Amino acid sequence: MFKEIDDLSDSLVLIVEDSALTQKVLGACLDGLCRVDAVDSAEEAINYCLKSPPDLILMDWILGGMTGLEACKKIQAMDELNDIPIIFVTSNTNENQQELCWDAGAVDFLGKPIVARTLVNRVRTHLKYKRQTDILKQYSFFDGLTEVFNRRYFDMECKRLFRQNLRQQQCLAVVMLDIDYFKLFNDEYGHLQGDDALKEVAKVAVKMVNRPLDSVFRYGGEEFAVLLPNTSDDGALKIAQSIVHAVRGLEIPHGKSEFDVVTVSAGVAVGKYGVYDNVEELIQKADEGLYMAKSNGRDQAFLFNEN
Incomplete structure (x- = not known):
């Protein structure tokens, strides 16, 4: 797989360097290999990464304000950022400084003055490793049958988005979906037909x-779940209702349901800033909304509202 990764043109390298000349030199060296962006300080780098994580960071050791070493430690301490490889660019490559680089969590270091070929080869290698890791993660986070993300990834992503939206004082909506009378469907039509129904519902969602x-x-x-960052009550309910209506529109026969076709019920909860203390509580409220949708007759969406 590693050798097959040749095209890195869509990979993004963030240069963290307070010298405009060095920024230009590094950018020119990487021209044609990947996309490049640059910031002047460690503080800017962290903010940049939180909004749009790059695939690799080239970090100057000495910066105004927070040092590159401190920034590296901060980035490595954040769950949502600690998979970004960081290469230090430094004029001092003595043994003690190398040790500090490794201890901070860097994957490599480059000495100044920059040797263009060494820079390109190091960056290419680490971008390939990052791409390979991302691909492997993607495979491990997908459900083999329905080809949507799996429960393992939901648990990770829900926590990450909850923290992120809390920090940005935005909403995070969770929609829980459940196929109505699915056990009866499997009993009537068999598990192969049941698998086909699951795949069709996933496609609609x-x-x-x-x-x-x-x-x-x-x-x-x-049961399926949908995560909708920065989505209001009305917006989340509208999306849940659109899924409910679209599944009914598939018209998959279900003789053991009062609707005569496969349907889903949906529960919706929206985590607003200061409303829920943790993501588990938000998921629980979406589950309660799902229970209410079932209790009210199924084939519908119910919004759990704290107000």
Whole structure:
């Protein structure tokens, strides 16, 4: 797999360097290999990464304000950022400084003055490793049957988004979906037909969720979950209702349901700044909304509202 990764043109390298000349030199060396952006300080670098994580960071050791070493430690301490490889660029490569680089969590270091070929080869190698890691993670986070994200990834992503949205004082909506009378469907039509129904429901959910940061997960069995960052009560309920209506529109026969076709019920909860103390509570409220949708007759969405 490593040798097959040749095109790195869409990979992003962030240069953290307070010298405009050095920024230009590093950028020129990497021109044609990958995308490059640059910031002048460690503080800017952390803010940049929180908004749009790069694939690799080239970090100057000495910066005005926070040092590159301190920034590296901060980035490594953040769950949402600690998979970004950091290469230090420093004029001092003595043994003690190398030890400090490794202890801070860096993957490599480059000495100044910059040797263009060494820079390109080091960056290419670490970008390939990062791409390979991302691909392996992607495979391990997908449900093999439905081809949506799995429960393992939901648990990780939900916690990450909850912290991120809390920090940015934004909303995070959770939608829990459950196929109505699915056990009866399997008993009547068999598990192969049941698998086909699961795949069709997953496709519909993905189609109804349009924004790049919105995501669909197989939560377990016949239950799915949807994460909608920065989404209001009305917006989340509208998306949940669109999934409910679209699944009914598939018209998959279900003779053991009062609707005669496969349907889903949905529970919606929206975590607003200061409302929920933890992500587990938010998920629990979405589950309560799902219970209410079932109790009210199924084939519908219910918004759990703290107000």
